[in-house]
Structures are given as C-alpha cells and as structure tokens.
Amino acid sequence: MGQGGFSEGVTHVPQYEPVLLANVGKPESHTLAAYQASGGYTTLRRVLREMAPAAVLNEVRRSNLRGRGGAGFPTGLKWSFLPADHPGPIYLCVNADESEPGTFSNRVLLEHDPHQVLEGTILSAYATRARVAYIYLRYEYPLAMERVQRAIDECYAAGLLGQNILGTPFSLDVYIHRGAGAYICGEETGLIESIEGRRAWPRIKPPFPAVEGLFRKPTVVNNVETLACVVHILQRGADWFRSIGVPPAPGDLGDPGSFGPKLYCLSGHINRPGCYEGPLGLTVRQVIEEFGGGVRHGRKVKAVVPGGLSTGVLGPDQLDTPLDFNGPVRAGCLGLGTAGVIVLDETYPIVEFLYNSCRFFAHESCGQCTPCREGTRWALDMVRRIRAGRGRLRDLDLLAEIGNSIGIIPGTTICGLADGAAWPIKTVLTHFRDELEAYIRSTNPTGYAVSEPVPALDGPDGGPATPEAAGRKAAVCAQTDVLRAEMTSAALASPAKEAQASHPSTAVAQNGPAPPASSGLAASPAPGRETSGG
C-alpha cells in the first residue's frame, strides 16, 4: 500500500521539489551506485573533511530540526544533552521500528533509499561522537532488512563505514537489530532494552538515554526520517531548512517551529493512498485532496487521524488543521505524531474505529504500568461489549475517565503508549459521542440506561465475545459432543465401523450450528489495522 502512491504519478503540492523522496522511484535506487550517481555521500565527504563534530551539531541545532518519530523533540537539543567529555562509548540508535498504525514513511526510505538513511546515520554519529550505531528494524520489513544490510555491506566495501571512514580518524560500525513485532519497541527506552536482549519494558526516567542509555552508556535514539533530514540540512544548510515549513508561533518562546520537509503517509478511505513528501504545515484538506485525490467514491470525510492512530481523530469540521507540530494539538489531538493520515469516510461506523484502536493498544501494552495494562484492557472490554450490542451509556463516561487518566501527561505511566491509547478514545468521544449514544440506545434498548455493573461479555452468562468466537465455541462444543457421543457409542459396544463413521470433522460440518448473525454491522477491518502492517 505504501509503494502504490508515489510510483503512479505523484501529485506534489506546487512549488515543492521533493528532497527526501528525490531518489525514490528511480531504477535500482537502493544501491550505492545509484545513490552516488545522484550525488550521494558528497555531503559526508565534505563534512568529514571540513567540519568538526561540534559544528555539525550546531548546524543541526540551528536548523530547528524536530524528531520525526512522533514526539517532535528538537534533534540538536537532544544531541547536546550528551555529556561533553564522556570517555565513551556513546551509542546511536536508529529507530526503524515503525509500528504506528497508518505510518510507513520509514519503510519507503529504508526500502528505496537506504543509503540516504545511512548517510544521515554516519553524519549523526559523527556529530554525537558515537562509534557504534544500531538500526532497530521492525520485524515486518523483510525487504528493508535485506536492502539495508546490503547497503551497509556496500558502505563497508567502499570505506564509508568501518575503521577510518574515507581516510579520516572517524570510525563507525553499524549493526541491524531486528525487532520481533512489538509496538512498544519503538519507545526509545523500550528499544534500548530490546537491543540489550531484554523484555522491551520502557525504563523509568530519569536517567534519560542521553545520560544512561544502551548498556548504561550515553545514547541517542533518532528516527529514520530525522536522520534523512540531517543529510539535507548539512548539504543545503540550516537556512534552507528553515525556509521550508512553519515558523514558531509568535510570542511562544518555547516553540522551535515546524521546519523542513515531511513525509505524509495517507491511508484509509482515499483514492490514492501512499507516502508523499511536502513541506511541514500542509492542511489535512490539502493532503487529502492534492496527494490523496480525494475520498473514495466521492464521499465525505467523517474523521481523520492526523498523525498515526495514537494522535486521535479530527472531526469533519477540522480539515483545515495544518499538519505542523502545533496544528493537531490546537485541534485537540495528541500532536503531529508521524503525520500518518488515516481517512474515514462518512459510511464508516465510529464504533468500529474505536474498537480497532482499543484492541491495538490493549494488545500492544507492554503490561508494565498498571493504569495502561488494565486501562487499555478495560476500555477494550467495554467497547467490545458496546459493539456487540450490550453497551450502557455509563460506559462512555467510564471510557472518558480512562482516556483522561492514563498516560505520561497525567503522569500515571512510564511511557507514552498509554497516551496513544487514550487520545483516540478521548477524541472519538469529543466528536462522535452522539453517534455512540445513538448506537447504544438502538442496539441495547432495554439496557442502555443500566448503571450497575453488568456481566462481562466473556462471562458465564454473557456468551462469547465476537461472532467469530461464537462460531469457534460452537464448533468446539459440537466436537466435544461428538466425541462424547462416540465414547458412549463405543461403550455401548457398537461396532468399530460405526465409531469411525462419525469422524469429528465430518460431524462438525454436519452438526455445527452456523455462527449467529453479527450484530447488524459489517465487520470490516478498520484502517488502523490495514496499515499497521505497513
């Protein structure tokens, strides 16, 4: 899905020349030869020859580059937290564990232009004085794995990695560490724990990774796209970088602005899903119309996720929200996130979106902090019950309470996963509470007003949780019955042939009751799920 968009004629916003995706789509773009043919590694050669690490850091700091992984922390500032005279080693971790639903920009870069990322990695390691870099690569990206490893091998062969890079005293080794499919490994300290070979339980901070990170040494963790930006900042200068995007909000001294190019990932009910490049600060409407070619079947937008599932949703009246680091926040979302835009059209039931979101975060919660582990699960249980037609209006209040109480912003968890789980719940309730209430009233006309605790959906009286589970359970019951019947008949000394005749599988096919009809809704997968696999 990610590749489709850019290869079939990209509609760029006018007056914007792609930088990060410049090589993508060219033949053999993932090879060293192709990268060098379009000027690759000239920046590295120049920087290693002409600039001191401190000057590189300064240039990046001056560019106001903010991390592209989701939180938008200023990269130069992050690097400057490293202790100045540490004897080493200092580590650089490249966060390529792109798991945010609706996000696949890192995948495009890693699969089609891995050398751009590697050049950024080498430059960043030079600036941070790191001598070892780990690329933490998401398990589900086998092609990226192959191409990045090949790019690393090419670099070693060409003297761009290893001892004394390009004849300078600077040395760097790069290793790929492949994840095992957990969302939490994208959290920087979870990633560090995972590289160390442990369970990816995010660490309690302080100490921050810049002081005590990988193997208890100073560590910088940067996103793939961030490192790709570093190449262009050093190639064209910080001033060029600051000429793109949105300047800081006037009067807000703490705002470093939203400068530079950005990869927007479009998915959901849209005509041309894909990964597109534009300056930071395009509006949601621009992105949908100009990049995505509008909503599919000419329908209206119902809701838009601005930056990956965890940022929450925007309502249909908020399509002019600019996608910079402040825009979604002002519109009531968690933030810009990864700029993974997911579009839901007007036909899509919001309860399905909520269910899919809750299921994702309950599944991915690492289980360390009580409020996240239990809160995400509680929310999922309630939404599942609502979806199955046994919701209560009170559940919406409880969902709102969970949404408002878990996460690092209220301070109740160690990492931001719970915030990511909370924001979709909160924003859906803000924009679509009427729809949910109507759904509950119509599907549970006798019980919607109950405020006493009710049996859980998977309780003894509640029946199975989903139609599929109901089918499974019915099949198991049928099978058990058959086996029981078989044993009884065998006990009654019936001939062996008869026992063979009632083979469980045939019997199930004959006797197994059809799964009960679903609750009136087509169980179509929500976009979050479609895109989470990239």
Next chain:
Amino acid sequence: MPIAYIDGQPLEFRSDERLNGIEAARRLGIEIPHYCWHPGLSVVGSCRMCLVETGMRDPQTGKVAMLPKLVPACNTPVRDGTVIITQSEKVARARAMVEEDLLLRHPIDCPICDKAGECLLQDFHFRYGQKERRADLRPFTSRRRDLGDHITLFVDRCILCSRCVRFVREVAGTSELLLVNRGTHQEIAVLPEFPLNNKLSGNVVDLCPVGALGDKRFLYQQRVWYLKPHPGICTRCATGCSTWIEENQDRVYRIRPRENLAVNRWWICNDGRYDYPHLHDPRRLVQALRREGGSWQEVNSGGLVGELGERFRHCGRIGVALSPFLAVEEAYLLAQWARGLDPEALLVLGPVPVVGQDERFPGGFVISAEKCPNRRGVEEVIAHSMHRVPAFEEAVQAAEQGQLGGVWVSGGYRHEWIDAGTAERLARAPLVVVHDLFPSPLSERATFVLPGAAFAERDGTYVNRNDHLQSVRWAIRPPAGVLIEGRLFWELLGRPGLYQAEAVLRELAGQIAYFRPVGQRPIPETGFNLKVYLLAEAGQGCQQV
C-alpha cells in the same frame, strides 16, 4: 541540614542520605502506598500506586513550584527543598484508579486466600480504593501452578509488581522467574526444567504483596490474623538472621525474616524459614530420666535440682561441654555453676557442626557453613574461665582416660551430632548428664537425660560470626516436662528469684571484657556489633595514652 517538606511537615535529613519519597514520608509517619517498590530491590516504578505531587521550594523566596503531573514517589529523590504532597484530591484519585485497575481482573477470592489479612491489595483497597465496582462482573478464576518445591503460584491473583522476578535476579542471582506474554496476558512463570528451587526461594512469598505466591508448607494451615509474631533469631547457622516467629497457641506456623540491615537485610534462607517442624517433633525429649541399673527411671523435677547438685559436688573433676546452641547467658550460668563446684572444671566448646562451604548470594546474603548460632558467644564465656577454648575432643579424651568424675553435655542439635564411638568414650565418666532436644547415642549411655528447650522457647543473647549480638525473648512455651536451660542453671546455682536473661547479661557484661559494650547501652531490636564498640573503645584508650 537539607530540609524536605512532606504534606507541609518539614523533614531534616543528612546530606549524605539518599532517600526517595516513600522513605522520607515514612520518617514522618506518612504512608505512601506502594506495591512494586521494595527497599532491597531495584526501582521499576511500574505499579503507579505511589504517585504523588512534587515540587521544589525556592530557598530564597520560599515559593514552591509544583510539577503539573504526578510522579512516582519511589523514583523521586528527596533533595533540599523537595516538596511532596500525598494528601491531595489528585493523588487520591490516582490511587483509587490504580486500586480499581488492579481489581479489574483480580479474582477477589479473599475468603480462601492465604494472604487475606496481610494483603496490601486488600488493605489499600479499604484505605484508598473506590467505594463501588464499576467494571464488568467477571467469573471467578483460580489457576494455580507450582513454581518449585516450596512455592506455588495463584496466577490470577498476581498484580505483576515483578518483585519476585527482581528478587531472583538481583538477590538470589538465580533468575528462575520471568514474565511471559504481554499486557493483561502477562504471567509469572518458570522455564520447564528450571523450577524455583534456590535456597532463598521462600522470600518471594513474603515479597508478594498479594496472595499470588504461596508457601506450600504454610498454605491453608492458619489464618494470619490468629498468628502472633515474636521477634526471633534464626539458630540454623552462624549468620544469625533476625526473624519473626509466628505462633498460635504455642505452635509455630511460620518463620519470616525480620528487617535487620546489619545482618540479613530483608531475607532469610529456606533452611531457617522451615526450621520450625522440629519444635513440634513427637520424638523430642520431654521427661527427665535417670539410669538405674539397666533401666530408666523418670525423675520428677522437684527433687532433680538437689540431686544433680549433690551428685556433681562429690563426683570429682567436672567436665562441661557448652554447646554452641546455648545462649550467652545460659553458657555463663552453666560455667559459673561448674566452676563453683570445681574451680578446675574443664569447660569445652561443644561440637560445632560445619556443612560444606559458606554460600554467598549476589545480593550479599550469606548462608554460613557453620550450622550453629552462638559459637562466638560461648567461646568468649569459656575463654573467660579457661583463658583458652578447649575443643570437645579434649573432654572426650579426659573422660576416656578417667580424668573426669562427672560430665555435663548440653546439646540443642537438630541433627545427629555425636557418633556411638565418641559417646562410648565420653560415657566412661561415672556421671554423665545430657541436656538435649532429641535422643542420641550419648543419651542412651548417659546417667541423666534432661529434656532441653528449643530456640523459640528460650530467652537469650546470641553472637553471630561477625560479632553481631542480638537478644530475644521466648516465642512459645516448651512442651510440658522440658527443663529450660537458663532456668535450670539458675536453680542449680541456687540463686534466689526467677531467672531473667537480661539481668544475667548485665552481670556477665561486667565480668567479661568482650561483652562490656552490652552493659553500657540498651540493646536495639536488631542488636549491635560488639567489635565496632570494642574497637572504638580501644581507639579511645590509645588516644588517652
């Protein structure tokens, strides 16, 4: 001195102290509830029960700048000017939320849970929890699986605080426990073929804040609210761990570690933890016996003291084996008595059982190879009279060669401690008294067999391998017929009134230099190190010279 403010109360602390919010609040008597934090384990900050509001007080202006979000007190270092608020609406809501969350999938099977009554989840629910259940009702679940020989896991009760996992990694160093799966599917588990059988495994039951980890020996034996805890000292080895001896109607059901940072910190080994069944062993000696010809005659305790005194007064040279299981006071009184009858009495140290090597654990815990509690104390008592510490073998040889007219052997051993050959040699003496817990080859050959009291039944003072002295009182009454050591020796000496270990300790502190520090200060619950004070005294002496 730096000052922190907790709920408005100032707390002064030394600048070299490293306190977290929980420890600092505790000093002011303010409870910050917590599950995952334990002073002996690393900080993970994951249960989120200890959330508080914090800020810094500007020393110049006195203004307090508060952080907007809640932080876990366990990971909040207390510095000069730190402000902690535990009594706000926000904190109360956070605590209620965590309590509610933890009870969402908890079976709430308190009526059949061993932990009920001392369960943090239960206690905190009543103190900080929600008034009503708002979550869906769930069926009761109770999955149980054994983790090792002593430990069983009630899977559904676990609140995933990871204390046990950290304990086996950081203190025991054996790492048997791990967490499997993710999110709410997470469970404590052991790998196949690697059960939780390390020698410190019992501690995970004490660490568990809920009833998830159960001790199979204690399981369903007794409700905890019937148990009366008494401070005790483990007599299993020369480490001398501080313990709680928990009994109901003179029956010990459980032994648990008592915090003592100088000795055992928060832990005890399984040997000490399961050291109570012998107290109630039916094979114990409970009747004083006298050999008459080939048969045993019961002696009633009324005439016994007089008879023993009479026999020893006229027997000739006396040999006394002071067992390393005796308390200091008991050894002292027995030595006094023997020396009073015979100034040349031979005092020897009873056999010192040694098994294997000291076992050291990464967390600093040591199980001593020397399996007796008070070798150091008894040695000093003997050395006071003899100016040396003769070994047990010396008394055996003397008895064999007919040099001893009467021998008194004190025991207290749980296991076989003397072989038939040695017993035979020792029994050459015409008068042999054995004061012990269990029958032994020596008691079969003795003139008098006296039933002794076990460790939980006696008052007394013990000195461990590192000269750390601790005093305890009895926890249970011994079986009827037992002659409690201290009391018997007191009566043998013909002293007036009742035996009081404290008074005897003060008396011997005045006579034996090694115990001098005891007479000068009260003994804290956790005891103190004699070496430290003796060295300090010696240092002062040098300075004065």
